[in-house]
Amino acid sequence: MSEYIRYEDVPVVIGSLNKEPSFVFSNQASLSIQQSLPVKRYIDDHVISFTNTGDISFLADEVKTLTLGSQGGPAIPLADSIEIVPSGTLITYPTGNKLYFEEDTLPGTYFIKVRAENDCVISESIDCENGEIEVQRNYSTDNPIAGDLIINFYLDSGNLKSFFDLTGIFSEDDYPRVNENKVTGFFGNYFFEDAYLESLNFSCRAFYPFTATARLKTFGTLRYDASNIDNFFNNPEYNAQKNLPHGARTNIVGKEDAGMTTNLSFDYTINSNRSYEFNLETGGANGEGGELPVRSTKEETVKALRIEGENINPYLTLSGKRANLKIELEDIGFTDFEHDSKGKLNSFEVYGPIVSQDISAGDGSYLRGTVTVQDTYR
Amino acid sequence: MKEGYVSYEQAFFIDGLQVSGVQSIQGGYFITEAPVNVLGFGNVGESFFEASPNQGQAAPPSNMAALVSPIEGRFEIESTLASSDLYLNYTGGQPFSGGVVYSDKSFGFNSGYISQHQVSCQVGQLPSTSTSILSFGDVGSGINPKEASFPHANPGPVAFTNQENIRVTCRGSSTNRVVAASYRLSTQLDPIYVLGNTFAHQVDVVWPMIGEMAFSIETDDYEYKAMRDYFVKPELSDVSMEIFDCDQNLIQKYEIISGRLVTESISTSVNNLISVDLSYKTFYNKR
Numbered sequence: 001m002s003e004y005i006r007y008e009d010v011p012v013v014i015g016s017l018n019k020e021p022s023f024v025f026s027n028q029a030s031l032s033i034q035q036s037l038p039v040k041r042y043i044d045d046h047v048i049s050f051t052n053t054g055d056i057s058f059l060a061d062e063v064k065t066l067t068l069g070s071q072g073g074p075a076i077p078l079a080d081s082i083e084i085v086p087s088g089t090l091i092t093y094p095t096g097n098k099l100y101f102e103e104d105t106l107p108g109t110y111f112i113k114v115r116a117e118n119d120c121v122i123s124e125s126i127d128c129e130n131g132e133i134e135v136q137r138n139y140s141t142d143n144p145i146a147g148d149l150i151i152n153f154y155l156d157s158g159n160l161k162s163f164f165d166l167t168g169i170f171s172e173d174d175y176p177r178v179n180e181n182k183v184t185g186f187f188g189n190y191f192f193e194d195a196y197l198e199s200l201n202f203s204c205r206a207f208y209p210f211t212a213t214a215r216l217k218t219f220g221t222l223r224y225d226a227s228n229i230d231n232f233f234n235n236p237e238y239n240a241q242k243n244l245p246h247g248a249r250t251n252i253v254g255k256e257d258a259g260m261t262t263n264l265s266f267d268y269t270i271n272s273n274r275s276y277e278f279n280l281e282t283g284g285a286n287g288e289g290g291e292l293p294v295r296s297t298k299e300e301t302v303k304a305l306r307i308e309g310e311n312i313n314p315y316l317t318l319s320g321k322r323a324n325l326k327i328e329l330e331d332i333g334f335t336d337f338e339h340d341s342k343g344k345l346n347s348f349e350v351y352g353p354i355v356s357q358d359i360s361a362g363d364g365s366y367l368r369g370t371v372t373v374q375d376t377y378r
Numbered sequence: 379m380k381e382g383y384v385s386y387e388q389a390f391f392i393d394g395l396q397v398s399g400v401q402s403i404q405g406g407y408f409i410t411e412a413p414v415n416v417l418g419f420g421n422v423g424e425s426f427f428e429a430s431p432n433q434g435q436a437a438p439p440s441n442m443a444a445l446v447s448p449i450e451g452r453f454e455i456e457s458t459l460a461s462s463d464l465y466l467n468y469t470g471g472q473p474f475s476g477g478v479v480y481s482d483k484s485f486g487f488n489s490g491y492i493s494q495h496q497v498s499c500q501v502g503q504l505p506s507t508s509t510s511i512l513s514f515g516d517v518g519s520g521i522n523p524k525e526a527s528f529p530h531a532n533p534g535p536v537a538f539t540n541q542e543n544i545r546v547t548c549r550g551s552s553t554n555r556v557v558a559a560s561y562r563l564s565t566q567l568d569p570i571y572v573l574g575n576t577f578a579h580q581v582d583v584v585w586p587m588i589g590e591m592a593f594s595i596e597t598d599d600y601e602y603k604a605m606r607d608y609f610v611k612p613e614l615s616d617v618s619m620e621i622f623d624c625d626q627n628l629i630q631k632y633e634i635i636s637g638r639l640v641t642e643s644i645s646t647s648v649n650n651l652i653s654v655d656l657s658y659k660t661f662y663n664k665r
Contacts, residue, residue: 011418026417154414206571209444232418240430244414244444251574262572262579332445339442364584366570
């Protein structure tokens, strides 16, 4: 009997290239696949026309093989916008005549077998070029098949310095200073082998804990292993995270650049506009692994930090007023307790122009300003 | 050891002033935590860390929990009005401290704000007050309620009233028997928390404050209003409740100027007289 799997039995594990995979401290994850499949449709692909130049007479249950095309020729094959015309498909005519396809007919076919249930005459002048059928259409992709893996997870210093770091710069020795590599992992019983981090964002407001959201683009066939969950729990490898970042301690350094002395909240986003390159395969791309990119470049990586406080910075310049903001991510900072006692976990720096500001006030609330600083990293 | 403290061994203070007439106190702090649950394990507790590699250099943490809202305190004070109404002096958004003292111990609060204060009068009873206090500072031990951070308001001498010295003015009060009256002042508070600070950076009163006065009247010639009269002309009245001592000195006056009649309801039963309950409401602005 099929069974729904509870969340506590659905591990999320991710690994960078050449690094040990690790358990993600995640409280929500989703994996969705999209395929853009525009329909193929020609203006007359539903019309069945025969090349015959005279009336075509049928006796009841008689089957004839006729040539598709305009009267007098040339012959025109069944349009390739049609997936198939199944046996038994009805052809209707203006005079009320009816014919039926005798066998399954594929696009590219010139000669079709049709059958009449009753005696009838397909007239040259009215019926012959004006038969109509209901079409089962072909669809064809114009983009690679891709999935979105979205993981909501508890930020920590550990997971940010590996697969969730969009800059991909893990150490001072890394060169070139960009990392295009894929990550692999599994979500429950589903394995993905080609995933690429595209964005990371998190929002924090005063006195509340917060999580981050990572978005990865996945390619290729998902591999399903029904025993994976059991295998994982037979030999679990947990990331023993002991810290949760919290708004009670997390602070923003440099907020004075934005005209503020205190902050109510912030939203941090790092997003990479990635391009995926694919090789044309001579034998088609229908292998078991699916269609895989050979490279994923990072066209542009942009960081943005939107902070909310009691004021804005009204003094902008034509070349852009710069602000240098740094999020100091901290946990609660218990001094005599086992978890959430580390204090500073990580920092996120954004240096760039102030690109938007606004102030607002509403009934029952207070005046507040928001300032957004953008930093084009690469 | 293992003894208790009776009521006359306790005292309640506000801003260093011992308050008279207190009947009961309930209060404390309330911390809201949420469990930390992760995919692939569930609740993160001791068993999670035991299952994690590289444990051993330190004892595994016990259950993780996430603090999911600001920590605040709440107190409810029930009192008999034994002087002028002390609490009215603290309804304007000014913080104060207070707490219960017994023996050499105390349970107090600071950065307290009154969110609701009500005084009730009834035939056969002394006027009583009920006060709700929210604390955005600290709550519990380590706070000496006898210490005043601000000069305390003087409530005046102890003075008691009785039912014949309570004068009520409302619709029908001159020719019908008013058997109960109450006044309630509600204040919505908006603590503003900022990043990196565990205390409220600022506590605002969300104006307007709401004043409500309610009366219970046993009817003689009382004339009821019709609900739909509201669409023609809502009733606006000056209503008041004045409390005098036995020497006819005014102890406290509660008043709503141009209050809007918002409730009029009738009650009757086999063993009781017909009575009508009225309530008036007004809004007090910051300026």
